[in-house]
Amino acid sequence: MDYKFKYIDLFSGIGGFRFAMDSVGGECVFSSEINEYCKNVYLKNFGDYPNGDITKIDENIIPDFDILCAGFPCQPFSICGKKLGFEDTRGTLFFDICRIIKTKKPRVVLLENVKHLIHHNNGSTFRTIINSLNGLGYNVSFKILNSKDFGVAQSRERIIIVATLNSTFDFDDVKTTSPVHIKDILDKDGNFEFLSKEEYTIIDKQYIKIQPTGLIFCGYRNKGTWKKGVRPNTEYLSRVHRQPNRIYSINGIHPTIPSQETSGRYWIYSPEEDTVRKLTLNECYKLMGFPENFVKDENKARAYLQCGNAVVIPMVKEIAKSIIRQQFDKHNYEKIRPVANNRQLVCNF
Template structure:
């Protein structure tokens, strides 16, 4: 298949670029406003992304076949205020739209949190779909989970594929056998273990696997129990413990890596002892290769990976879009669309 060109908007540390390049894509422009993330991006891809996309004129962006954009999810996330387009960050979708309208790429692949699809009773998604359709794109939307694409992380994301050539079929995605956290663990430390006096493990008869998510909640650090609405004797329930204190089992899937927590968030039970996931293990949970250069700042490293996309999941979307002929526009097709 011929190669394609793309631009990488709200690029973060380059998860979408990684997925696109694995499918033969060539990046011709990138943009990321966060300086630390841009530094990590530069260290790995050899170029510094442009800054604030709102200050970049669309005429200055090179021609391209695909727009990739994981536009800011905080306004739509269940972890945030879910203010959507009322939040200034929520309006950044319209910068994607103005670029698409000016450059008319064949395809857009956009990513956001699961709750983007249901935000404001679906009205927010409706605005996005209608806006893309108005400028000539056929739009498909689906919530898919990283755990179905070779990553042991329960990470649901709303994926939007818009094409001028045809309609993307999500049923053609090829899924993978589900893995466990054990598959991404490093074999050598140093590891950060937790003093057994500082956590409580649940009895075997209490521990249950949630079949759909694949998570196994096995214990908690002895702090910050949620008090409001919590009945006595429910300490064994994961929902009464704040997420940074929950302990999950390495022989199951891991919950969604989040960007808003401290670097002490990810605790797992491995061979009977509790420790924190290493930075490299977190990057493996998102599908980044071990050759990927991680920020020297631990806080930035954990935040950046929590903000990133699951690389194999996006790579499969790109592969399927190419297989369905929705990315590169042949000259004769372009002429028909322009007529």
């Protein structure tokens, strides 16, 4: 294989970044993950057993690499010093990312996190992240991207941060794709779990609307429906139904697969067949862009958790392609983005 760049996979989980980066010519030279179950799944799929707890790893033993990838857990920073920079990250996992950057000086840092990171701890967490990366000599760009714009039938918004040593990363270069729908990824056969007609209500056609995100909320499970305090004939309003009881049409896209879910209570409606069934575990993985031959954890509850914690592979793949175009492809790089010294994103919150 002719590799284009080397990268490291921190907080690797079950390898969402690994699939994306490998597919665009990346060579993974180091990975780290603390959870033994995730490490085993990673081993089965990539033949590598990740290193453990990042806080215990000496950055000097990490081989040289071009891109640092990390979908790190979000933790509050101490703001005692109020400098909100590298010094204030100590005691957090982001500090471990920073100390690796400081020593290894990769050309690119690619970070992924929940959208809420921007508001976490009243914005100080995000300010600290940006200021720390600036302080380490990096230009920082960030944008909230939604997986639905990358050929995946799931609405999942994530903050993506790209820090670069050379010119600033331009998110306008990241290519989006026309949307696909739940029906496009459904398994053809399997042991499907259908609901009987008494177990759900499909709301009146006149009230069904395609939401701006592309979701089509079309009904709810009768079980646990919150009726108290609801005005008569307004049961169709989605807000009265708790998320696990909502049913979405396969002609739309799916809501975010959450990270805490262990039983995958996602219900889908086929208007053509007039049936409601549970989305299979396999279909959940397809909504994250995992390949059909991906080897999942043999424990279903863990497999659901690992799925909801992963990155959406096609989205990371498009970001990675753009990073290569802008930062590694010499011709394009010089043509499109002249090197600008000291061009840093100033974060005025």
